[in-house]
Each structure stands twice: as C-alpha cells, then as structure tokens.
Amino acid sequence: MPTPTGNLLRRIALDAQGLTRAAPFGRGIGATQRALEQLGYVQIDTISIVTRAHHHTLWNRVPNYQSAHLDRLVSDRRAFEYWFHAAAYLPMRDYRFALPRMHAIRDGERHWFKAKDRKLMYSVLTRIRHDGPLMARDFETPKGRSQGWWDWKPAKRALEQLFMQGDLMIAGRDGFQKIYDLAERVLPADIDTTPPTIDEYAAFLIDTTLRAHGFASQKEFSYLRRGTPLRQALRARLDADVAAGVLVKIHIEDSAYFIRPEVLDRRPRAADRVRLLSPFDNSIIQRDRNVAVHDYNYQLECYVPAPKRRFGYFCLPILYRDSLVGRVDCKAHRRERRFDLIHLHIERTIDDRDRFLATFAGAIHEFAAFNDCNVVNVVKVSPADWNSKARKVLEAGI
Numbered sequence: 001m002p003t004p005t006g007n008l009l010r011r012i013a014l015d016a017q018g019l020t021r022a023a024p025f026g027r028g029i030g031a032t033q034r035a036l037e038q039l040g041y042v043q044i045d046t047i048s049i050v051t052r053a054h055h056h057t058l059w060n061r062v063p064n065y066q067s068a069h070l071d072r073l074v075s076d077r078r079a080f081e082y083w084f085h086a087a088a089y090l091p092m093r094d095y096r097f098a099l100p101r102m103h104a105i106r107d108g109e110r111h112w113f114k115a116k117d118r119k120l121m122y123s124v125l126t127r128i129r130h131d132g133p134l135m136a137r138d139f140e141t142p143k144g145r146s147q148g149w150w151d152w153k154p155a156k157r158a159l160e161q162l163f164m165q166g167d168l169m170i171a172g173r174d175g176f177q178k179i180y181d182l183a184e185r186v187l188p189a190d191i192d193t194t195p196p197t198i199d200e201y202a203a204f205l206i207d208t209t210l211r212a213h214g215f216a217s218q219k220e221f222s223y224l225r226r227g228t229p230l231r232q233a234l235r236a237r238l239d240a241d242v243a244a245g246v247l248v249k250i251h252i253e254d255s256a257y258f259i260r261p262e263v264l265d266r267r268p269r270a271a272d273r274v275r276l277l278s279p280f281d282n283s284i285i286q287r288d289r290n291v292a293v294h295d296y297n298y299q300l301e302c303y304v305p306a307p308k309r310r311f312g313y314f315c316l317p318i319l320y321r322d323s324l325v326g327r328v329d330c331k332a333h334r335r336e337r338r339f340d341l342i343h344l345h346i347e348r349t350i351d352d353r354d355r356f357l358a359t360f361a362g363a364i365h366e367f368a369a370f371n372d373c374n375v376v377n378v379v380k381v382s383p384a385d386w387n388s389k390a391r392k393v394l395e396a397g398i
Contacts (some may be wrong), residue, residue, distance in 0.1 A: 004250065004264060006295075009215070010322045012259075013293055015268035016214035017283040018061040019319060022271060031062045032069040033078055037091045040208040041084035043280040046176070047302065049314040050332050051371050053280035054089055059370055060275050074172055077188045081170040081178075085224035086280075092188065097204045099195045102166030112164045113157055124158045125167060125182075133171045133181040202233035206241075206258075212282060213289075215250070215259035220289060252292050270322035274356070274363040276330075277317040284317050284324070296324040312343050320356055323348060332371035339368035343380040344390060353386075357393045364394060 004012075011020060018024040018035060025031040025038065035058055036042055045053040051067075059065040070089055073079035079089050082098045090098065104110040128134050139155035159180050162168040171181040187193070196204065205225075209216045221234050238258055241247040247258045277284055279300040290296045298317055301309040312329025319325075329342040341364070350356045368376050378394050381387040 006293075007322065008267070009252070010293060011268045011270055012214040012263060012266060014270065014283065014319075014322055015266070016210075016212055016263075019275060019283060020268050020270045020322070022273070023063050025062060027062065027064050029069045029072055032058055032065060033073055033091075035061045036073070036079060036089060037093070038211060039282045040094070040212050041088040041090045042282070043084070043285070044081070044087040044089065045280050047314065049302075050316070050330050050367075052176075053278045056278035057281050060277065060281070071172060074170070077186065080186070083164070085285075092191065094204070094208075095187065096192045096194055096196055097201060099166065099193070100201060102164065103195060105161075106165035106167075112161055116161055117154060117158060120154055121158045121162055124155060125162060128168065128180060129182060133179045135174060135177050135179055137177065198229055198233045199237065202230065202237045205234065206237060210258070210260060210263075214263055215257045217255055217257050217289075220286060223286060255292060272321060272355075272359065274360045275319040276328065276363055276367050277319055279314065279316065281317075290324070294324045298324075298327070311345055315343075315345075318360070320350070320359070325350060325356075332368070332373050334372050336375075337373045338375045338377055339364070339371055339373035341376065341378045341380075341394065343382065344378065344386075344394075345382050346386050353389070357390060361393045361396065 014020050016038075018038060023031070025034040039057075042054045042057050047053070050056065051059070054070060055065070055067050058069070062069075070079065073089075074081070078092050080092050080095060080098075082088065082090055083101055084090060101110070105112050124139070136156045136159055139159075159168065159178075163170070163178075163180060166183055168180045169183045169186040170178050171186050172179045202221075205221050209221050213220070218231075218234055218238060221238075222231055238247065242249055242258070245261065248261050248264065250257050250259060279298075284290055284294075284296075284298055287298060290298050296317070301311060301315065302313050306313075311327055314331065315327040315329045317324050317327050325348040326344070326346040328344045331340045331342060332338075333340065364376055368374065376394055378391045381390045
C-alpha cells in the first residue's frame with residue numbers, strides 16, 4: 001500500500017488529537033471526560049509561567065473548559081492521578097493498566113526512592129486510615145517543637161512512595177497540593193483491579209496510542225517504557241494484527257508506522273484557526289515524531305542553560321491549520337494582568353500573512369484571557385519583516 005501524503009498524515013494525527021475542529025468533544029465537563037479518554041492521559045506539570053499543562057491541553061480541545069472540570073472528574077471518580085509516561089490525569093476506566101508499574105515499584109523491581117522507610121510508611125498509612133484524607137503539610141512538625149519523625153521531607157517521600165506503589169491515591173487537590181487517601185476509599189466499587197497480562201498491556205498501549213495519534217511506530221507505542229518482555233509483546237501483537245489485516249504498515253522515510261485501514265480512508269480537514277500548544281501537549285510530546293510527521297524540531301528549553309537557549313524559556317508551538325509554523329515564548333504576569341510575548345518566532349513561509357495574524361491575534365487574546373490577563377505585550381518578533389504588522393495586530397485590546 002502506498003504511503004499517504006505528508007499532509008494527509010498530519011491531518012490524521014491532528015484529527016485524532018482533537019485539534020482539527022472547533023469542538024470535537026462537545027462542551028462542558030462531559031467533553032472534558034471524552035477528551036481525556038480520547039487522549040488516554042493528560043500530563044501534569046508544575047510550571048505556571050502560563051496556565052499549567054493539564055489545563056492548557058484540555059482548554060485547546062474543550063471550548064468552555066474550566067480548571068474545576070478536572071477536580072470534578074477526580075471527585076466523581078471518573079479520572080485519577082498516576083503515571084503514564086509522566087505524572088498525569090488518566091481515565092478511571094484504565095486503572096488496571098496502571099497496576100504493572102504500581103506492583104513493580106511495590107515489589108522493588110522499579111525504584112521510586114532509593115531507600116524506603118517502611119516504619120514511616122506504615123505510620124503514614126495508619127494515620128490516613130484513622131484520620132481520613134491528608135496532605136503532606138499535615139505531617140509538618142508544629143512550630144516551637146523539636147524536629148521529629150513527622151518531619152515533612154521524610155513524610156512526603158513516604159506519601160509519594162505509597163502513592164506510586166498503589167496503596168494511596170490522590171483524592172483531590174487543595175490548590176496544587178495533593179490530598180492523599182487510601183486507594184480502596186477512592187476507587188469505584190465496580191472498577192476492575194485485575195492486573196493485565198503482558199499481552200493485554202501491549203494491546204492496551206497499541207489501542208490507546210492509535211486512538212490518540214492515528215498512527216504510530218513501535219518505539220512510540222512503548223514511549224519511555226522499559227523492558228524487553230513488553231517490547232517483544234508489542235512486536236508480536238503488531239505482527240499478528242498486520243497479518244490479520246487489522247493494521248496496515250506504512251513508511252515515513254525509513255521508519256515503519258502502523259495504522260488501522262479504516263483510518264486511511266478518512267480525509268479530515270483542518271479548520272482555519274491557530275492553536276497555541278502546551279509544551280507538554282500530547283500531540284507534540286515526542287520529539288522524534290514531531291520531526292518525522294510535522295518536520296518540526298521542538299525542545300522545551302526551560303531545562304536548557306540560559307546561554308544555550310535558541311528560542312526562549314517556555315515556548316509554545318504554534319499550530320496554524322495543519323502545520324506547526326513557529327513558536328512563541330510567553331509569560332503571564334497575572335497580578336498586572338499582562339501577557340508577554342517575549343519572542344514570537346515565525347519559522348515557515350506563510351502566504352496569507354494578514355489572515356494568519358488576525359487568527360493568531362484572536363488565539364493569543366483568548367489564551368491571555370484564560371491566563372487572567374487582558375493586555376498583550378509584544379517584546380520581540382522574528383523575522384524582522386514580521387515585526388511592525390505583528391505588533392499592531394497583536395497589541396490591539398481584548
């Protein structure tokens with residue numbers, strides 16, 4: 001079967017991500033749940049230069065998204081916090097597929113902390129069992145008393161160890177502080193807690209990845225997951241599905257990708273709009289995939305020493321229609337209600353500049369408002385021939 005064109009593959013990938021249409025999942029908390037289930041996870045990040053990654057990712061897919069939606073899904077036991085390839089919100093329906101990591105950490109096959117204080121873990125667990133849900137700060141030593149075994153740092157490590165091995169779950173958050181409770185008090189009564197076999201886990205990763213991305217390579221199915229048995233199970237399942245006609249193998253340059261044949265029949269169109277993506281957005285989190293599918297090399301540079309940064313501390317990729325056309329380094333000054341475009345980089349030829357700038361300005365002002373800002377301040381624009389018109393259009397009031 002001939003490989004589809006690059007434009008079609010990009011649109012298939014973006015459509016699977018919910019980024020080609022205005023309201024692909026509808027509106028409200030139900031749409032937030034549907035978006036989470038389509039994506040498989042939404043990554044949590046602590047950086048708040050702009051609105052946090054999990055809220056930003058869902059806001060791009062649910063027109064009237066509110067941060068309270070995630071809190072509600074957790075409190076209603078329709079979503080939970082754990083680890084996908086990083087800290088994330090996940091659909092509660094997928095809970096059993098978090099069990100392999102939990103059990104590996106509990107059994108010492110994987111380490112969260114190098115040393116476990118089992119006595120402290122038992123004491124923390126007992127206190128939560130008796131007192132109910134608690135936060136790390138509930139284990140601080142009261143002021144005026146000598147430091148004791150309830151010292152915050154060891155207690156926090158114990159809480160996180162118990163969370164990662166599945167004894168505790170996150171019952172909610174107070175601001176950004178986790179509230180820990182016993183897993184049996186958080187899980188719905190009807191949830192399946194049967195650990196998946198390695199073959200079931202491989203099938204889950206294939207189904208989840210294809211649903212969220214449209215097509216993927218074997219490396220992408222096992223992204224940031226270790227272990228020869230899992231790789232072997234993935235390869236066996238992929239080979240069997242290709243042989244059965246359930247999957248089709250295509251090639252992008254020298255790499256093999258897998259796609260369902262019915263997906264190849266789709267012809268999604270990309271809306272005439274701009275989206276500013278979170279650096280942790282599901283659609284761009286894998287750097288190699290960005291290069292292969294989008295011809296876009298993206299690295300989040302907040303982890304890069306300042307002298308070595310090319311684009312800026314916290315750049316947001318700019319999606320226009322079906323192409324990643326640039327990036328913009330942003331910062332929300334919420335007290336002043338000012339949203340800074342520290343450096344806007346346009347990296348592709350855009351023939352309809354006026355249309356793009358008008359659409360981009362609308363997206364910037366919407367995102368600024370989501371960040372509780374009502375003034376957009378443009379600091380720098382590249383290339384220079386974009387500077388004058390971009391400033392004029394972007395600095396117009398909300």
